[in-house]
Amino acid sequence: MQSVGLKNGLRRVVLWAGLLLILLLIVFSIYGAFIGAESAKEFFNSIPLSVYWLAFAILLISAIAQFRRLLCFRGLFLIHLGCIVVLAGGIIGSQAGFKVQDKLFGTDTIRTGQMVINEGTTERAVELEDGVIKMLPFAIKLVDFKIEYYQPGQLIIRTPKGEGFKIPAQEGQKYMLGVDSTSSPQADLGSVEIVRRFENFKLAREGDKRIAIDDVNGGPNPALELLLKQPDGSETTKYVFERFPGHARPDDNLQFSYRRSVKDFLSDVEVVKDNKVVVRKSIEVNKPLHFGGYLFYQQGYDGDAGRYTVLGVTNDRGLGIVFLGYILLCTGVFWQFWLRHIFGDREMED
Amino acid sequence: MIAVKYAIQGFLIYAAMAGYLLAFVVMLSRRRKAGHILFLAGFLLSCAAIVYRWLHVGHIPLQNLFEVFLCLGVLAYPISIFCNRVLRVGGVAADMLIGVVVLFPAGFIFSAEPQQLPPALQSWLFGPHVLVYMLSYILMTKAAVQAAIQLSGGPFDYAQGGQTKDNLLAPEDATYRMICAGFPLLTLGLVLGSIWGQNAWGDWWGWDPKELWSLASCLVYVGYFHFRYMFGKRFPRINSLWAVVGLVVIIITLLWVNLSKLFPGLHSYAM
Ligand code: HEM
Numbered sequence: 119m120q121s122v123g124l125k126n127g128l129r130r131v132v133l134w135a136g137l138l139l140i141l142l143l144i145v146f147s148i149y150g151a152f153i154g155a156e157s158a159k160e161f162f163n164s165i166p167l168s169v170y171w172l173a174f175a176i177l178l179i180s181a182i183a184q185f186r187r188l189l190c191f192r193g194l195f196l197i198h199l200g201c202i203v204v205l206a207g208g209i210i211g212s213q214a215g216f217k218v219q220d221k222l223f224g225t226d227t228i229r230t231g232q233m234v235i236n237e238g239t240t241e242r243a244v245e246l247e248d249g250v251i252k253m254l255p256f257a258i259k260l261v262d263f264k265i266e267y268y269q270p271g272q273l274i275i276r277t278p279k280g281e282g283f284k285i286p287a288q289e290g291q292k293y294m295l296g297v298d299s300t301s302s303p304q305a306d307l308g309s310v311e312i313v314r315r316f317e318n319f320k321l322a323r324e325g326d327k328r329i330a331i332d333d334v335n336g337g338p339n340p341a342l343e344l345l346l347k348q349p350d351g352s353e354t355t356k357y358v359f360e361r362f363p364g365h366a367r368p369d370d371n372l373q374f375s376y377r378r379s380v381k382d383f384l385s386d387v388e389v390v391k392d393n394k395v396v397v398r399k400s401i402e403v404n405k406p407l408h409f410g411g412y413l414f415y416q417q418g419y420d421g422d423a424g425r426y427t428v429l430g431v432t433n434d435r436g437l438g439i440v441f442l443g444y445i446l447l448c449t450g451v452f453w454q455f456w457l458r459h460i461f462g463d464r465e466m467e468d
Numbered sequence: 469m470i471a472v473k474y475a476i477q478g479f480l481i482y483a484a485m486a487g488y489l490l491a492f493v494v495m496l497s498r499r500r501k502a503g504h505i506l507f508l509a510g511f512l513l514s515c516a517a518i519v520y521r522w523l524h525v526g527h528i529p530l531q532n533l534f535e536v537f538l539c540l541g542v543l544a545y546p547i548s549i550f551c552n553r554v555l556r557v558g559g560v561a562a563d564m565l566i567g568v569v570v571l572f573p574a575g576f577i578f579s580a581e582p583q584q585l586p587p588a589l590q591s592w593l594f595g596p597h598v599l600v601y602m603l604s605y606i607l608m609t610k611a612a613v614q615a616a617i618q619l620s621g622g623p624f625d626y627a628q629g630g631q632t633k634d635n636l637l638a639p640e641d642a643t644y645r646m647i648c649a650g651f652p653l654l655t656l657g658l659v660l661g662s663i664w665g666q667n668a669w670g671d672w673w674g675w676d677p678k679e680l681w682s683l684a685s686c687l688v689y690v691g692y693f694h695f696r697y698m699f700g701k702r703f704p705r706i707n708s709l710w711a712v713v714g715l716v717v718i719i720i721t722l723l724w725v726n727l728s729k730l731f732p733g734l735h736s737y738a739m
Contacts, residue, residue: 134698137695140690140691140694141691144687144688144691147680147687150675151677151681151724152677158677158680230671379586382590402587403588403590403668404664406667413670415667432671437666437672448652451651451652451655452652455651455652456649
């Protein structure tokens with residue numbers, strides 16, 4: 119390894135400019151990390167930065183043109199070509215890229231937005247980031263939306279002084295809470311038993327009594343029925359609701375909450391084109407639907423009743439190019455730094 | 469925020485730390501064989517710690533910083549041996565210390581509260597993405613150690629070029645070799661993260677702080693390569709400085725979620 123390229127004037131400029139642009143990108147990235155994702159996105163899409171990206175791509179191309187070694191060393195060539203291809207894909211898929219393409223070709227494309235679809239209904243409207251509504255050339259029907267939880271959930275118990283217990287919310291389980299070490303004199307907290315679990319807690323009338331029932335047909339109101347036993351033998355029944363964690367009476371000396379962690383969100387959808395169902399798919403986080411040049415991914419849902427889903431919509435333009443760039447880049451780096459040493463093909467070493 | 473662990477999990481981590489630390493001390497007193505045996509013992513204990521964790525949480529234990537540092541503690545040994553035997557990069561004693569340092573946060577700082585995998589982490593990319601990063605981080609740490617030896621004018625006589633007595637590379641060359649070994653993994657980690665982002669959020673690049681820090685760390689090494697290509701070994705200290713700065717940026721990337729709490733109001737992204 120010797121300082122080759124510096125003898126030739128133009129090469130020297132390209133190398134120095136390359137180093138400068140790399141340093142600048144480090145500085146920009148760190149700045150972007152401090153201002154947060156939203157502002158960083160705006161910053162990196164601004165006009166000065168668009169000029170920067172263009173300069174970066176041009177410099178990479180001129181480096182390949184200038185340095186024979188970049189062409190001859192397959193790895194180095196793939197690395198730099200990969201960067202150019204990723205940049206090209208990024209530019210084509212960027213906000214600015216879409217604007218230019220729409221102007222050039224007189225199109226009006228959806229780049230990114232959201233769809234809210236109710237269970238059982240069919241929707242083609244996409245709300246863009248700026249609130250404008252645009253229509254897809256096909257429709258999406260939400261057949262069913264499901265949320266799956268990890269079983270069992272957790273019962274969380276807090277003493278007035280903030281000591282906490284976490285207990286698996288399993289029916290029939292009984293736990294001794296022991297002594298509250300934070301109170302003085304130290305108080306025995308007694309025991310708690312999880313008597314029943316409700317998916318949808320409701321109070322129903324039976325004669326002149328009100329009883330708790332699990333109403334499978336209504337909206338979700340997950341709850342636990344607890345039996346609290348004091349050291350003096352007295353017993354109280356208590357209901358703890360997942361969706362109303364603050365539900366406590368002033369004389370309660372323990373605070374309870376019920377938590378379940380989401381395992382999965384699933385939107386079972388059908389794509390309807392020309393009145394025909396062309397695709398059926400269950401969209402999950404990490405498993406988007408790819409159809410008609412768009413990606414539909416699980417972004418949100420109806421937190422109250424689970425009756426609608428929110429799908430993120432993104433145009434896939436430029437995405438294939440970016441991924442191709444990734445393949446070139448990764449093949450390049452592994453070839454250059456690992457594989458060519460392993461396979462003994464050292465090409466034209468220094 | 470101190471989280472000492474009392475149960476079996478804690479015992480295994482502390483025992484592994486003790487193994488690594490003893491190995492380091494014994495190594496300094498020039499009993500290499502005993503040092504290596506202790507290093508191996510520390511490794512086996514850290515393996516036991518991570519297997520225990522895996523069985524306990526029921527998924528690949530790479531979800532939070534506790535698990536990630538535990539994983540680094542496991543990787544320290546095999547990477548050290550591989551680098552020494554195959555890549556001819558020394559610093560085995562330093563690797564023992566690296567083992568202690570990376571296990572320390574797992575043992576004493578981060579909470580070991582088991583967590584269930586949220587939907588966003590249920591992806592085939594979860595394991596490979598994090599593991600590839602952890603491997604590259606250990607390699608880049610070794611690069612920074614070699615760079616620090618070079619900067620401090622360490623025990624090797626760099627001017628003699630090439631190699632040391634033990635047939636190991638001199639620190640400047642060793643730094644370069646370590647970065648050559650780690651850079652492909654760093655790049656792959658970034659690319660896998662981007663593909664994952666595409667699947668989970670529909671965007672291959674979200675300008676998120678964690679993404680930007682990891683881009684910056686990758687770019688520091690790109691800067692290093694270009695600088696070293698331009699000037700060769702004319703400014704060995706500056707070459708080494710790049711490697712040290714690279715590690716600093718990596719540490720910030722890894723801990724950004726925690727560090728960002730020091731800058732109130734900043735967007736942070738949960739690991
Ligand atoms: C901005 C424009 C860039 C220019 C002008 C440029 C130019 C060069 C040149 C001339 C070389 C020397 C090739 C040789 O060994 O003969 C090189 C090496 C290299 N470049 Fe770039 N490059 C640029 C950007 C990048 C980027 C973004 C990456 C990121 C992956 C990158 C990664 C590398 C690597 C890994 C080497 C190998 C260095 C070594 O083997 O020591 N370059 N580049």
